[in-house]
Amino acid sequence: MIETKIKTIDFFAPISKGGTVGLVAKHGMGQVVVLTELFYRLKRNGYVTVLLYPQEKHQELEDLIADVDIAATSPEGIFEGISSLEKEGHIAFAADREHELSGELLKLKGKLMHSSTPDMTTFLFDLSGAAMDETLPFGKADTVWQFDAYLTSRHKFPAINPFASTSSKLDKSHQDQSHQNIKQRAQELLHQYRELQSLVEMNGLKEIPASELHIYQRGERLEAYLTQPFYVTEPYTGKKGESVDLQTTINDVRKILDGEKDSSELETLAYIGCL
Template identity: 40%
Template sequence: MQDQLSLNVSLLRRRVPNLTTAAKAVGLRPATVSNLCTGKISVGRAEVRTLVTLANLANCSLDELIIQGGKLSMIETGIKTVDLFAPIVKGGINGFVARAQVGQLVVLAEITQNLKEKGFETILLAPDKEFTGLSDLEGFIDAKVHSIEDAFAEVSLRDEKAKVILQVDRSFVVSGDLYQLRERFEAEGYPDITTILFDPSGTAVDEDDPYGPLDTMCYFDIDLASRGIYPAIHPVQSTSLLMEEDSLEDRHSKVNRKAKKLLRRYKEIRVLLNSLGKDKIPEADLELYAIGERLEAYLSQPFHVAEEFTRIKGERVSVQDSIIDIEKILSGDYNHLKPVELKFRGRL
């Protein structure tokens, strides 16, 4: 495990909850700050002035701001699109960005169910207001609370705190309560608690920076949902610090990059097909489009928590099996199959 320099993002979040806004007010570009926090810009490439300004904002020294540590690790969920394109960072802050009714709560429920079998316990820090689908999630969690005090108490009761998943409504991010809670965890010497932020109201998608800096952002796509492709996770727009910091196996990272590149082009060709027609599209692009269709179909997946509604047996797929399948799809090994034959399957 190679050591590397990175920002102490946890400290920044606690001391400057509205980081991008505060950074802009003192002359820093919000995009630069966000990219430093996610690892898209390495600390070694950052201007000294930027680092000093961030340290001043957080009222800390440069030694406190810049940390040297090992690589991050992921928690495998068995969900193809999550593990390949938006892997959950262990001990990190992971965020779901979605319109209402596109399936984010179903994905949360499936993650909860799958991880329970690995010994994880899930605590839901829920809003007081009721949202459609939120009550369905309660059947899979271990505890539901409405305040950070109760959330702290529930985490304190767990013997294996490193195997706690804290699911948090966005309102606790906006209020700054989440960062107070994480500060209490740190003060007690608890390990970093894996946190998944969600927004049942569907309004976060309209914000430029819905949660502040995240370790992983899982972005949901209303177009996929409208075409009945679930989970409706956007593989191109979803991002993870794990990818930026090369914290995953090389094969995983390569497949991620190749698949994103192809899907990006596939979406462009799809727009042209709809406007110009098939006859105006070069043959090479049509071949890429066909592979993109197969890959998009393969990334759909039947969930255990939805079996009652879909009448399809749920499937978990290991990240290694997903990588092998996608490599074969990209290389054309499944060109003899129609996209519909790859839809709502587990491993091939």
């Protein structure tokens, strides 16, 4: 896997190196911010970053350009740029889903396979938002990040859905058992928390049975912990970007699940790195 040190990605839906990642989101959910942050991090870890522009110009991609090594408006331009690379290394390649639907990406990857190009991990974003309405918008993508309107509306970023996002790296054959167990426990807690949250939104905390109050409060704390300040948003948020390795994230999530942070103030867990 590619460890991004973004907590919610590495924990719930990690990237398979050399695979394809599909981003499913509507406008305003933060998919371009996540992609920009990934390129920032990957470039500083020796990756060559490549962007195939959508057919129409989109202003939201402008921030991404700062960390792009090769950019082109056509698959031919991308092929020429990658073919001219002198250094070895892994490629992080991003393209709008429209190029996948048109068959252009399949042709491009076919040409690259017959040339001596480095391995490539592909990120398919969807600026149209149409993928959100489809069952399998990215076919057999190794990883799918489903962005969440509920998290977005409450300003919990990165707003990646912990239930609908998937990764082949989380198959039992690829994942160590402790990560698998903690992930399942985290999903169960967050699911219970969301059910209780709907009651709270309607009638307040008084509607939650005393026996379930700890579930609600731990869910609140886990959801807060999974937020994270990004390096690329520092100028806008005033918060320093944070990186957390996967094993630390697993250990931190376990502490929250086990009640070790029950007495912590909620705001001290939001938009931090590790505990």
